[in-house]
Amino acid sequence: MSGQGWDTGRVYSRSVHHGEQMDQDRGEIQQKLFDFIQNFRDDNVFIYRDQLRQNLAVGENMLDVSLQDLASFDESLSQQLVNHPADVLPLFELAAQNSARRIVAPGTQGLQDVPEVQVTLRSNTNVVNIRDLGSSQISKLVCVSGIVIGASSLTSKAVGVLLQCRSCRHTKVVQVAGGFAGVQIPRVCDREQMGQAEKCPLDSFEIITDKCKFIDQQTLKVQEAPDLIPVGELPRHIVMSADRNLTNRVFPGSRVTLTGIFTVYQHRNTKGTSAVAIRQPYLRVVGIEINKSGNSFTKRVFTPQEEQEYTAMSRLPDIYNKFASSIAPSIYGNEDIKKAVSCLLLGGSRKTLPDGMRLRGDINVLLLGDPGTAKSQLLKFVEKVSPISIYTSGKGSSAAGLTASVIRDPSSREFYLEGGAMVLADGGVVCIDEFDKMRDEDRVAIHEAMEQQTISIAKAGITTVLNARSSVLAAANPLFGRYDDTKAPGENIDFQTTILSRFDMIFIVKDEHNELRDQTIARHVMQVHATRAPVEVEGGELSLETMRRYITYCKERCAPRLSAEAAEKLSSFFVAMRAQLWSLERDSTERSVIPITVRQLEAVVRIAESLAKISLSPVATIEHIDEAIRLFRMSTMDAVQSGQGDGTTRTDLSAEMRRVEQEIRRRLPIGSQVSVRAIKNDFTAQGFSAHSIDRALYLLVRQETLQFKSQRMVIQRVGA
Numbered sequence: 001m002s003g004q005g006w007d008t009g010r011v012y013s014r015s016v017h018h019g020e021q022m023d024q025d026r027g028e029i030q031q032k033l034f035d036f037i038q039n040f041r042d043d044n045v046f047i048y049r050d051q052l053r054q055n056l057a058v059g060e061n062m063l064d065v066s067l068q069d070l071a072s073f074d075e076s077l078s079q080q081l082v083n084h085p086a087d088v089l090p091l092f093e094l095a096a097q098n099s100a101r102r103i104v105a106p107g108t109q110g111l112q113d114v115p116e117v118q119v120t121l122r123s124n125t126n127v128v129n130i131r132d133l134g135s136s137q138i139s140k141l142v143c144v145s146g147i148v149i150g151a152s153s154l155t156s157k158a159v160g161v162l163l164q165c166r167s168c169r170h171t172k173v174v175q176v177a178g179g180f181a182g183v184q185i186p187r188v189c190d191r192e193q194m195g196q197a198e199k200c201p202l203d204s205f206e207i208i209t210d211k212c213k214f215i216d217q218q219t220l221k222v223q224e225a226p227d228l229i230p231v232g233e234l235p236r237h238i239v240m241s242a243d244r245n246l247t248n249r250v251f252p253g254s255r256v257t258l259t260g261i262f263t264v265y266q267h268r269n270t271k272g273t274s275a276v277a278i279r280q281p282y283l284r285v286v287g288i289e290i291n292k293s294g295n296s297f298t299k300r301v302f303t304p305q306e307e308q309e310y311t312a313m314s315r316l317p318d319i320y321n322k323f324a325s326s327i328a329p330s331i332y333g334n335e336d337i338k339k340a341v342s343c344l345l346l347g348g349s350r351k352t353l354p355d356g357m358r359l360r361g362d363i364n365v366l367l368l369g370d371p372g373t374a375k376s377q378l379l380k381f382v383e384k385v386s387p388i389s390i391y392t393s394g395k396g397s398s399a400a401g402l403t404a405s406v407i408r409d410p411s412s413r414e415f416y417l418e419g420g421a422m423v424l425a426d427g428g429v430v431c432i433d434e435f436d437k438m439r440d441e442d443r444v445a446i447h448e449a450m451e452q453q454t455i456s457i458a459k460a461g462i463t464t465v466l467n468a469r470s471s472v473l474a475a476a477n478p479l480f481g482r483y484d485d486t487k488a489p490g491e492n493i494d495f496q497t498t499i500l501s502r503f504d505m506i507f508i509v510k511d512e513h514n515e516l517r518d519q520t521i522a523r524h525v526m527q528v529h530a531t532r533a534p535v536e537v538e539g540g541e542l543s544l545e546t547m548r549r550y551i552t553y554c555k556e557r558c559a560p561r562l563s564a565e566a567a568e569k570l571s572s573f574f575v576a577m578r579a580q581l582w583s584l585e586r587d588s589t590e591r592s593v594i595p596i597t598v599r600q601l602e603a604v605v606r607i608a609e610s611l612a613k614i615s616l617s618p619v620a621t622i623e624h625i626d627e628a629i630r631l632f633r634m635s636t637m638d639a640v641q642s643g644q645g646d647g648t649t650r651t652d653l654s655a656e657m658r659r660v661e662q663e664i665r666r667r668l669p670i671g672s673q674v675s676v677r678a679i680k681n682d683f684t685a686q687g688f689s690a691h692s693i694d695r696a697l698y699l700l701v702r703q704e705t706l707q708f709k710s711q712r713m714v715i716q717r718v719g720a
Helices: 026-039 047-057 067-073 075-083 085-104 304-314 319-325 335-346 375-385 440-444 447-451 515-531 544-557 564-588 598-614 622-641 647-667 676-685 690-702
Strands: 062-066 118-122 140-151 155-165 171-175 205-207 213-223 237-243 255-265 280-290 365-369 389-393 404-408 415-419 429-433 454-459 462-467 471-476 505-509 673-675 706-709 714-717
Touching (some): 026 047, 026 085, 075 140, 085 118, 085 255, 140 280, 335 505, 415 462, 564 622, 647 690, 676 714
Parallel strands (some): 389 429
Antiparallel strands (some): 140 255, 140 415, 155 213, 255 280, 454 462
16 A cells, blocks of 8 residues: 555545536646736736736736637636636636735735735637527626616625624634525534533524625626617527626626626525526626727727728728718719718717817708608618617607616616617617607607717616717608698798707708609619619729728727818808898798707818718818808708798798788687688688688697687687
């Protein structure tokens, strides 16, 4: 026996549960991880040793490790971490703490005065979709991507529970696993009896709260990215648990890539029932990477070849026209609308003033027009080409769905926020179709989001402000289904002035009857249906992926400002624009439903900045201002003047309407009623036109002087 060395002072161990023990000794694995932290280097730079020293110097007790670096250092070690993260990660943190000891307290042996170091992991490879997580990944390290839709407030979780026996005062420390794992309190006191005959009673342990060890914990709710949801499927989500330094890192609307341990816990509702084998899956987060731009899989890092390609693109003299013609090439015409959408996708420059006030850089566009003019198709294309986008319909959207809702967690019974469409599209575009079908109270909910770009919430004791830095592209139909040129803009547009003033550009899209144009459209549509491809654009069009990446590149690398000459010209334009509107209002004797305010001046500034951004120019010049003014005139100013017609005709009509109003006020005392048919016949016999009579009745009803009754057959005088 002595030849085999059994009587030497070594400790021998054997695996009692086959397959559950790791192949190597825990101490050996910890030593390998320690060597990785100390010795891994890139071009003579010790990456993790230096990172740990810098973090400890600023009070951050954490170490961020890339799985690709660990795999290049030791492939088997990386595989063990992926397959047994719950066992290897504590060893990794002990190795990091040993490395910290060499920095904080060199020469000492113990870890008493050394802070605990949290190891976070990151990996951009093998990203799994949330709906693809299954039982085969349980207890494995996985990487998922999605949007944070809910984040709870911070809670304190005990990781070391101190128990004390009520009978003999014996103390015991019980360690608690991370995540949602609970603690099992022993029922029997295990103190050595030391000759005492009596035993401690059952369930004698009590928790000494003051001496327990706590860490911060936060519950997150992450939903899969919209571009990965199959058509007709509901978006899936998963609950996640983040602790220590990973708390308060993300908020609703953040696009994230998370590395974590996919594990299960027993839901409170299943305890004590027959469903003892049912467990709820969740992700214990060990690494968070925030995607600041692009969708969940858009790369933020541009290769030198890409930078060279995009710089060359920006120097093309016709990049603006080429980019605009590449927007929805299957839709014929609408050049100015496509140019406006190009400006919307790039946006202007967001500014923060010295007093803390923020000026938005995002551009909002409203398409108001006849049915069949491809408004919805344009919205669908923008949803595809924008790096971050949400598409919704006005009829199927509520105020809470657009802004934010307060949800009660069924397990903890606590309230938490879930972000709506405007929050989830932070940094992108919200496409709202059927904007006119929305209820007024729902439309009012996005007023603050469109101008201040925040959403203030005061519900169920939660008072907070969420970011909603998104552009709005809305499509709507006129009041009567089709745009009526004989009516004033106020009668065609059924929107309040408060919402219209927040749109930078308002386009009236009319389905005009022109034989030559109809022939061209018919040929274009037949070409699309026959060959499944639109007519070729001159010089070729940009692909969807190229446009998406170019938008991201321009937004990250360029924030133009106005030149002094451009600012001077723009201020003169604003004064002339206001004078023109005042003249129109004076001639028509009614206020314009589309206002021209300082918001519209800022709108032209944003349009000019976006035009400079598309060519990566740091300064918006006179040429950019001229094109911005032209776009504004073709959109909002054209909508203001739409339906005004000949000035003399409008003036005569206004004078005729005033005479009808005076006669109605003179003839009808307050409280009296008269048949609508009788009053129309009477005025027609006196030579008044039917249009002026209808307009006068319409305005008096809006002013609450008259009121329709009996299914609009009778009219009653109710006010002065």
